[in-house]
Amino acid sequence: MKKLFVLGLVMTSMMAMAQENKRSITLVNYETDGVKQWLPGTIIAKKGETVEITLINNVPSGIHGFFIPTFNVRKEVKKGTKEVVSFKADKEGLFEMKCHMHPAHVGGQLLILP
Amino acid sequence: MKKLFVLGLVMTSMMAMAQENKRSITLVNYETDGVKQWLPGTIIAKKGETVEITLINNVPSGIHGFFIPTFNVRKEVKKGTKEVVSFKADKEGLFEMKCHMHPAHVGGQLLILP
Amino acid sequence: MKKLFVLGLVMTSMMAMAQENKRSITLVNYETDGVKQWLPGTIIAKKGETVEITLINNVPSGIHGFFIPTFNVRKEVKKGTKEVVSFKADKEGLFEMKCHMHPAHVGGQLLILP
Numbered sequence: 001m002k003k004l005f006v007l008g009l010v011m012t013s014m015m016a017m018a019q020e021n022k023r024s025i026t027l028v029n030y031e032t033d034g035v036k037q038w039l040p041g042t043i044i045a046k047k048g049e050t051v052e053i054t055l056i057n058n059v060p061s062g063i064h065g066f067f068i069p070t071f072n073v074r075k076e077v078k079k080g081t082k083e084v085v086s087f088k089a090d091k092e093g094l095f096e097m098k099c100h101m102h103p104a105h106v107g108g109q110l111l112i113l114p
Numbered sequence: 115m116k117k118l119f120v121l122g123l124v125m126t127s128m129m130a131m132a133q134e135n136k137r138s139i140t141l142v143n144y145e146t147d148g149v150k151q152w153l154p155g156t157i158i159a160k161k162g163e164t165v166e167i168t169l170i171n172n173v174p175s176g177i178h179g180f181f182i183p184t185f186n187v188r189k190e191v192k193k194g195t196k197e198v199v200s201f202k203a204d205k206e207g208l209f210e211m212k213c214h215m216h217p218a219h220v221g222g223q224l225l226i227l228p
Numbered sequence: 229m230k231k232l233f234v235l236g237l238v239m240t241s242m243m244a245m246a247q248e249n250k251r252s253i254t255l256v257n258y259e260t261d262g263v264k265q266w267l268p269g270t271i272i273a274k275k276g277e278t279v280e281i282t283l284i285n286n287v288p289s290g291i292h293g294f295f296i297p298t299f300n301v302r303k304e305v306k307k308g309t310k311e312v313v314s315f316k317a318d319k320e321g322l323f324e325m326k327c328h329m330h331p332a333h334v335g336g337q338l339l340i341l342p
Contacts, residue, residue, distance in 0.1 A: 040155025
């Protein structure tokens, strides 16, 4: 009985730690006169965190891509849908986010703090 | 006379210091297909500054909330109005900004530099 | 012949260095109910980089200004046009970006990392 209780405590604290190391962010696709971008255009996270990004695309002109080359994140988001990507922020620095489908689209910035 | 002059100098420099330590930022509420967020979604300030945020809500769908749990900032902004909140950035780090009224709304990030 | 080859190598690596030290960012002008701002509202760069900012103004209400006092960047962008400004980020810190034509417009933030 006591062992089960201790095991429960350990599991709870492990879950809490996992929770702490996850950062959830939502980006929304905006379009003005054919120019598209995900906003907010800046994401900040800390090294070691798992970054989960929800991508919402409601613009009328269709599919929009989301691409973070450094962390190998790549997703197409169809009009009227929502997609979720996640990655482990295992290095610090300043990185680019862009649309791999339409290089002309406006990119964003990802800052991973130490 | 000389004392008055010195007092004036001291007051002027105190006012200058107060000025220096205040950071004014404006956020605007955007809505696309029911998804709302304050933009810019990122605020950066320095530890020790008083951060004054002006919140402008012009979206058609009504009231929108602004909430920074860590600094106990909480404000409802009615459609067509402008509200001002302020807080002392007395700790550094990366903090969440969200809408306490509608948790589903898109949040933002507050970075307090050392 | 060998000298030409070495010269070529040197030039290639100088071009690569120049490439590495340039950061390209695009900002788009948004307007809601008369309130305008450039988004993303946050730009992050590293000290020593040349920051090139493309400004796209598609809002219906006309010209919009872009001004970074610290780096002496100042540009008016007419409706339906695109302008490019660039500056050398020769000091680190947190700086303001605003519209020098309409001080009431919503400003942004420029963070230059060490």
